[in-house]
Amino acid sequence: MKKPSVKELHFAVLATDVVIFTIHEKVLKVLLINVHIPPFYKHMQGVPGGLIRPHETADASVLRHLKGKAGIVPSYIEQLYTFSSVKRDPRGRVVSVAYLVLVPPEAISKNAETGKTHWHNTRSLPKLAYDHNAIVKKGLERLEAKLGYSTIAQGFLKPEFTLGELQEVYEIVLRKKFDKRNFRKKLFALNLVRPTGGEKRGAANRPAALYKFAKRQTEFFQFL
Amino acid sequence: MKKPSVKELHFAVLATDVVIFTIHEKVLKVLLINVHIPPFYKHMQGVPGGLIRPHETADASVLRHLKGKAGIVPSYIEQLYTFSSVKRDPRGRVVSVAYLVLVPPEAISKNAETGKTHWHNTRSLPKLAYDHNAIVKKGLERLEAKLGYSTIAQGFLKPEFTLGELQEVYEIVLRKKFDKRNFRKKLFALNLVRPTGGEKRGAANRPAALYKFAKRQTEFFQFL
DNA sequence: ACAAAAGTGTTTACTGTACACCCATGC
DNA sequence: GCATGGGTGTACAGTAAACACTTTTGT
Numbered sequence: 001m002k003k004p005s006v007k008e009l010h011f012a013v014l015a016t017d018v019v020i021f022t023i024h025e026k027v028l029k030v031l032l033i034n035v036h037i038p039p040f041y042k043h044m045q046g047v048p049g050g051l052i053r054p055h056e057t058a059d060a061s062v063l064r065h066l067k068g069k070a071g072i073v074p075s076y077i078e079q080l081y082t083f084s085s086v087k088r089d090p091r092g093r094v095v096s097v098a099y100l101v102l103v104p105p106e107a108i109s110k111n112a113e114t115g116k117t118h119w120h121n122t123r124s125l126p127k128l129a130y131d132h133n134a135i136v137k138k139g140l141e142r143l144e145a146k147l148g149y150s151t152i153a154q155g156f157l158k159p160e161f162t163l164g165e166l167q168e169v170y171e172i173v174l175r176k177k178f179d180k181r182n183f184r185k186k187l188f189a190l191n192l193v194r195p196t197g198g199e200k201r202g203a204a205n206r207p208a209a210l211y212k213f214a215k216r217q218t219e220f221f222q223f224l
Numbered sequence: 225m226k227k228p229s230v231k232e233l234h235f236a237v238l239a240t241d242v243v244i245f246t247i248h249e250k251v252l253k254v255l256l257i258n259v260h261i262p263p264f265y266k267h268m269q270g271v272p273g274g275l276i277r278p279h280e281t282a283d284a285s286v287l288r289h290l291k292g293k294a295g296i297v298p299s300y301i302e303q304l305y306t307f308s309s310v311k312r313d314p315r316g317r318v319v320s321v322a323y324l325v326l327v328p329p330e331a332i333s334k335n336a337e338t339g340k341t342h343w344h345n346t347r348s349l350p351k352l353a354y355d356h357n358a359i360v361k362k363g364l365e366r367l368e369a370k371l372g373y374s375t376i377a378q379g380f381l382k383p384e385f386t387l388g389e390l391q392e393v394y395e396i397v398l399r400k401k402f403d404k405r406n407f408r409k410k411l412f413a414l415n416l417v418r419p420t421g422g423e424k425r426g427a428a429n430r431p432a433a434l435y436k437f438a439k440r441q442t443e444f445f446q447f448l
Numbered sequence: 449a450c451a452a453a454a455g456t457g458t459t460t461a462c463t464g465t466a467c468a469c470c471c472a473t474g475c
Numbered sequence: 476g477c478a479t480g481g482g483t484g485t486a487c488a489g490t491a492a493a494c495a496c497t498t499t500t501g502t
Contacts, residue, residue, distance in 0.1 A: 010234040011278035014308075014319060054235035054317060058308040082306040082321050084238075084282040093278060095238060097306050164453070181456070182492065205453040206499035388480065405483070406465065429480040430472035 013094045016062045017049035017132065019080065019139030020072065020101045022119065023156050028172055029119040030136055031070070035129040040090040046129035047136060048117065049096065058097040066101065070117060076102040076155030076218070081138050088131045100139045102155025147173055148224035151192060154213050162200050162208035163187070190221055237318045240286045241273035241356065243304065243363030244296065244325045246343065247380050252396055253343035254360055255294070259353040264314040270353035271360060272341065273320065282321040290325065294341060300326040300379030300442070305362050312355045324363045326379025371397055372448035375416060378437050386424050386432035387411070414445055 020031040032045040050065035052058055058079065066072040080098040088094065122140060127133065146152040153169045167183050187193050191214055198210040213219075244255040256269040274289035276282055282303065290296040304322040312318065346364060351357065370376040377393045391407050411417050415438055422434040437443075 009237050009275055012236050012238045012276075013233050014236045014238075051233060052236075052308070055310055057310060058306060058319075079305060081303060082282060084276070084321070086279055086281060095282075097308070162454085179492075179494085180454085181494085184455090186491090201500075203453070204451065204501040206455075208454055386481085403466075404481085405467085408482085410464090425473075427480070428474040428478070430482075432481055 011093055013092065014052040014058075015049055015094050015096045016052060016058055016065065016099060017047050017083070017096045017130075017135050018062055018066065018099045018101055019047050019136050020066075020074075020103060021122070021139065021143060021156075022103045022105050022107065023169060023172055024105045024119060026168070026172055028122045030122050030125070030139075031072075031117055032120045032128070034116040037091070041129040044129040045120070045126065046132040052097075058099075062099045062101070072101070072103055072107055074101040074155075075104055075107075076100075076152060078142075080135070080142060083131055083135065085131065096135075098135045098138065100142055102143075102152070104156055104158055106158065144173060149220055149222055151213055151215070151219045154218070160196050160198060160210040160212050163193070163211060164208055166193070166211070186223060190223065192219070192221075235317055237316065238276040238282075239273055239318050239320045240276060240282055240289065240323060241271050241307075241320045241354075241359050242286055242290065242323045242325055243271050243360050244290075244298075244327060245346070245363065245367060245380075246327045246329050246331065247393060247396055248329045248343060250392070250396060252346045254346050254349070254363075255296075255341055256344045256352070258340040261315070265353040268353040269344070269350065270356040276321075282323075286323045286325070296325070296327055296331055298325040298379075299328055299331075299381075300324075300376060302366075304359070304366060307355055307359065309355065320359075322359045322362065324366055326367075326376070328380055328382055330382065368397060373444055373446055375437055375439070375443045378442070384420050384422060384434040384436050387417070387435060388432055390417070390435070410447060414447065416443070416445075 022029055022031075031048060033048050035041050035044045035046045048065065048069055050061060050069075052061040056064065059077075062077065063074070066074060078100050080100045082095065082097045084095045086093060088096070122136070125133065125136060128136070143152070147170060153166060153173075156169050157165060163184055166187075167178055167180065170183075171177055193211040194214050196210045196212050199207040200210055201207045246253055246255075255272060257272050259265045259268045259270045272289065272293055274285060274293075276285040280288065283301075286301065287298070290298060302324050304324045306319065306321045308319045310317060312320070346360070349357065349360060352360070367376070371394060377390060377397075380393045381389060387408055388404075390411075391402055391404065394407075395401055417435040418438050420434045420436050423431040424434055425431045
């Protein structure tokens with residue numbers, strides 16, 4: 001078995017791919033961009049991504065690209081998985097570190113239709129470029145799992161929110177209904193949320209009390 | 225913002241670092257090797273690792289190095305996390321995909337003291353080379369978490385095992401005692417194990433029935 | 449007045465937990 | 476015969492789940 005030369009070791013181009021979720025109009029959506037690199041991928045879509053530079057970490061690279069491409073400031077970010085199939089990019093060897101990012105729906109309007117990106121329903125995705133279907137799947141699995149034992153849901157919410165809005169996040173992502181009273185009972189028992197004193201008015205119904213998460217950072221516990 | 229040249233994009237050396245756990249003499253141990261690259265790391269230890277080659281995936285690279293270095297055949301393997309700090313290797317930019325590997329204790333004897341490797345108690349680790357303390361910590365966290373909702377424990381066991389041995393895995397990794405009857409009740413309720421009909425004799429006590437996992441692959445559920 | 453979401457407790461079923469003794473073997 | 480881990484059931488407590496009506500607002 002021969003030892004590879006120094007040059008042969010620097011074969012890799014490093015990139016990131018980012019699965020950005022939001023909830024918009026009661027639908028879990030993922031941000032897609034157009035991909036057109038004939039003859040491999042013609043008029044397809046994929047998740048946004050970008051190359052890692054020699055002096056930045058993968059995390060920093062994701063933040064840089066998010067800021068630059070769409071002005072997105074992640075409300076939640078975490079590394080998902082590293083994809084290293086030899087042929088995942090037909091143009092050459094690209095190893096990609098995938099990330100999961102959550103943004104509140106407000107972040108949409110600002111850069112909706114900013115060029116070639118758009119938000120797509122996660123439940124009816126087309127065939128995506130590269131291995132991006134697998135990447136989105138990984139993101140969905142992680143999101144669904146973490147709802148059950150962390151406060152990751154705050155990635156979809158504004159700093160202050162109603163308990164109805166929080167419950168809706170759970171119902172949309174997990175595609176099941178929860179009992180309002182039991183849901184709140186658990187939230188309070190775990191001391192996850194605190195009332196801010198404010199209330200949300202404007203809808204044709206009784207005003208809802210506003211809450212915030214007790215800790216700003218993501219907490220872990222047994223919820224579901 | 226200038227665009228990096230093609231050369232500048234191939235800055236990275238890709239590597240893997242592998243956290244290999246086993247249980248030996250009722251202690252959770254991790255495989256360490258000697259690291260000696262003056263003036264940065266003199267007479268230190270780290271987890272085994274190796275470079276990824278141009279035509280292999282990260283997974284394949286780990287399997288190749290495991291087989292070559294110590295003849296280890298992983299009983300369980302999963303990707304942990306990708307570490308990309310710019311200065312994690314003082315000799316140059318190395319991005320490393322870390323893996324978690326479990327092996328049954330039998331795998332130890334064959335390559336115990338095969339050169340420069342040895343098994344170290346995970347509860348009293350010294351300062352390791354590079355960022356390897358962080359890598360081992362990540363591995364421990366993943367292992368502990370997955371015991372609670374998967375059959376990952378079979379990574380530490382032979383294909384057939386006694387329920388006492390399985391319970392011992394949980395007690396050693398999670399550092400807490402379980403009630404024998406409740407532990408078994410849950411196992412059976414979830415249909416995780418099936419008796420093989422065989423029994424384990426030889427110890428100075430009543431023979432123990434042998435069991436195997438119902439599914440060979442790792443399953444997921446709510447156990448703890 | 450009506451539609452729409454907010455808010456609030458109790459009962460019941462289930463699941464988890466605590467607990468102790470006899471058994472079969474090797475030495 | 477004694478030390479060692481194997482094997483087994485029940486009672487109680489705590490948690491999860493099911494369930495319905497009143498309130499407050501905007502239109």
